[in-house]
Amino acid sequence: MATPTSKVSENGYAQPVVDVPALTRLLDGEHAAVRDKVRVSLVEHAGLLDEAEELSRDAYRDRVLETVVAMAGTGQTAYHFPAEYGGAGDFGATVAAFETTAFGDLSVLVKVGVQFGLWGGAVLNLGTQWHHDAYLADIAAGRLLGCFAMTESGHGSNVQAIGTTATYDAETREFVIQTPDDASRKDFIGNAARHGRMAAVFAQLIVDGDNKGVHCLVVPLRDEEGQPLPGVRIGDCGHKMGLNGVDNGRLWFDDVRVPREALLNRFADVSEDGAYSSEIESANRRFFTMLGTLVMGRVSVAGAGISASKVAMAIATRYADRRRQFATDDDQPEQLLLDYGLHQRRLFPLLARTYALHFAQDGLRRQFDDVFSGRATSEEIRRDLESKAAGIKALGTWHATRTIQECREACGGAGYLSANRFAALKADTDVFTTFEGDNHVLLQLVAKGLLTDYSSEFGDMSQFDLVKFVASMAVDQVVERTMAHRLIERLRDVLPGDDKWNQDAGLLDPAYHLDMLRFREEHMLAGAAKRLKRGVDSGMPAGEVFSRVQDHVIATANAHVERLVLESFVAVFATLPQGPNRVALGLLCDLFALSTIEADRGWFMEHNRLTTNRSKAISREINDLCRKLRPLAVDLVDAFGVPEEMLRAEELLSWE
Structure with missing residues (x-):
């Protein structure tokens, strides 16, 4: 750029x-x-x-x-x-x-x-x-300290199958909360083991013998002295890999009675005489609408993972700008770690990805604000928010795990000292990849939206319904329903093996970067649709079809989110005035794009989008971008605004 x-x-x-x-x-x-x-x-x-x-x-x-x-x-x-x-x-x-x-x-x-x-x-x-x-x-x-009691020991991501029940007793106008077995105990519940006095408990709502699906009720746990109330059993999850300042616990309910008003009744209610009512007729859609209101957790965890990456990047980059090791000549001082090309290669693509994810997360935050403030009310926008939140949460938290580990290694033995923050960062963020939704499950949600284009049936679909839905369509329909389908039209006249469009584009052209990621997404999406359709057409059960195609589905979702992240970065860059910060962010944007292509160069070469010479040229360009970023690196991590006291790396950063 x-x-x-x-x-x-x-x-x-x-x-x-x-x-x-x-x-x-x-x-x-x-x-x-x-x-x-x-x-x-x-x-x-x-x-x-x-x-x-x-x-x-x-x-x-x-x-x-x-x-x-x-x-x-x-x-x-x-x-x-x-x-x-x-x-x-x-x-x-x-x-x-x-x-x-x-x-x-x-x-x-x-x-x-x-x-x-x-x-x-x-x-x-x-x-x-x-x-x-x-x-x-x-x-x-x-x-009033409380808990969010959704997850159960036997039912993690599959919330619709939870075993806890809330049965309405019309005679007493109460709900009876019951844990039928240990698989249905509420597990890993924050605030439960020590401090929580109440809980938002998710349970199967039973009214007049009919299961109305999962609903949420407010249930007291402890009295004013902190003792469990009758019928409430509380256990401690014990020492964890990290986050030991959070009192995660387990909850059992033995015929615990709560008043009718305990039902959180925005989407459904039960009258005093036991009549169930809801403006949303479909039980599945009611369930997904309820969960959709809780998307803030995924949006927040995505941002938290990216912030943790910023802390790690700040420590490792500043350390590498002070620590010397080996000399290039006998009569020269030892060289700074950050001057070594390999060290730059280790850190700077991660720095570029951190910036890219920041801008994608910032756009997600604004969209979340628009939806929940009421400025954006369409169902399509809400579905798009849920998908983006799932995808950016997955990529952002995986990025945190990878970045913190690489930064720890880049600080050598000093990075292994607890005093230098990495131990806590590694241990405390590790669970980010699985709470608020396992990342692989979240990417399946993203793929489901892509394959159905968030159709009206989207919220009701299980993975088996998804397979049947896609199989009922022509593959071209799936492609046409996606956001990037126009790229296919532009490339229809490009024969397999013809890399003319590839060769004509400059390596630092953002249009080239976007075309590459859009093409990958589009090709993967069409491939996933073909595989799903072919499996059903051959008579294979829907569940087995999905299982066999699952890896392709996840890869498609990952490609989609990476494309969104790059588009966010390019959009921000386009708004910047001329000046040093525009230059710096241009280098980072180029580095993010090219390192993303390089990381998946095998796929691009398999699909004739990248020649061996072009691939080698990309690697050389990445090295050049890293050299150009070297003098800017400390300023770029300082711009994150991490307070010095939060770096907590005196053993690393207190000497020259």
């Missing part, structure tokens, strides 16, 4: 030209004041990062709770609540605050998410005025 021009330093690299404050303002966006407020709070509680390694488990949990309640007192944890309950009615601000909170202790982050996002969000989004008046103010202030 552009090459920086500036003074050359003694080591042969151009001097940094990034305007760091301006770039931070760009990254912080419209919620810069919210993010700064959170940064101040993080610094005030920075001591918790040290205490986490010294305190006992219960003491650490209580210290995390103390921090969360203090944060709630500043208003930074419940922006999405209505103003009359202590919030600001600003869903985008809540996500921005959560993303920034992820720079600090991640047990605090998850505790915030459980209390205000999951527990509070369930009451806010699934309840009605009565529930809001009864609970929201105390939830927002951190006075």
